[in-house]
Amino acid sequence: MGYHLAGFDVTGVDKDPQPRYPFTFIQAEAVEFIREHGAEFDFIHASPPCQHDSECQRIQGNTHPDLIAPTRAALEVTGRPWVMENVRGAVRKLHAPVMLCATMFGLANYRHRFFETGGGFTLVQPAHAVHTVPQAKMGRPVPPGHYGQFVGNFSGVPLARQVLRVPWMNRDGIRECIPPAYTEHIGQAALTFLDTIRLGVAA
Numbered sequence: 763m764g765y766h767l768a769g770f771d772v773t774g775v776d777k778d779p780q781p782r783y784p785f786t787f788i789q790a791e792a793v794e795f796i797r798e799h800g801a802e803f804d805f806i807h808a809s810p811p812c813q814h815d816s817e818c819q820r821i822q823g824n825t826h827p828d829l830i831a832p833t834r835a836a837l838e839v840t841g842r843p844w845v846m847e848n849v850r851g852a853v854r855k856l857h858a859p860v861m862l863c864a865t866m867f868g869l870a871n872y873r874h875r876f877f878e879t880g881g882g883f884t885l886v887q888p889a890h891a892v893h894t895v896p897q898a899k900m901g902r903p904v905p906p907g908h909y910g911q912f913v914g915n916f917s918g919v920p921l922a923r924q925v926l927r928v929p930w931m932n933r934d935g936i937r938e939c940i941p942p943a944y945t946e947h948i949g950q951a952a953l954t955f956l957d958t959i960r961l962g963v964a965a
Contacts, residue, residue, distance in 0.1 A: 764942035768949025793836045800840035805952045808833050809847045830855050843883035860885040867943035870925050883955050913937045
């Protein structure tokens with residue numbers, strides 16, 4: 763949604779059906795799709811499954827595939843600018859990621875997501891204000907004057923939709939989502955980068 767708001771024509775790819783997805787959708791294995799079709803797009807955003815590096819999943823003892831390196835390899839051969847997103851637990855595997863926090867975009871939340879860039883595209887790290895508002899415990903109801911942690915089997919889906927500006931999402935989508943404000947910010951930077959490339963080619 764954020765890339766759409768920034769001005770992109772968006773195509774989404776996932777191995778599972780996504781009936782709530784509002785844009786063009788292709789059901790396919792994403793890494794393989796990038797290898798075969800990535801060069802056909804102006805800009806690529808990839809979000810390898812975060813469960814392998816998620817604190818919640820480690821606590822539960824669940825195991826998930828680690829697709830960060832294969833995703834990067836696929837992105838690098840496209841020749842296109844790209845961004846790859848993941849959670850804090852994956853930072854050690856990301857190359858010089860930029861961190862985005864909901865507070866940077868005026869959202870009442872502390873959701874941190876980390877973005878590695880490539881294909882010539884870079885992001886500037888925004889200033890990050892100190893967290894001063896208390897945060898509700900993970901998955902618990904949000905007391906007055908607190909920010910919510912909308913992860914796991916959390917309560918308060920209507921509040922999460924409002925706070926993260928994702929009114930179409932259900933609980934499953936919300937707990938894993940990147941708020942559209944983040945990708946709108948990235949999308950605006952990507953369009954500026956693409957315009958610079960086009961001007962350079964035209965010159």
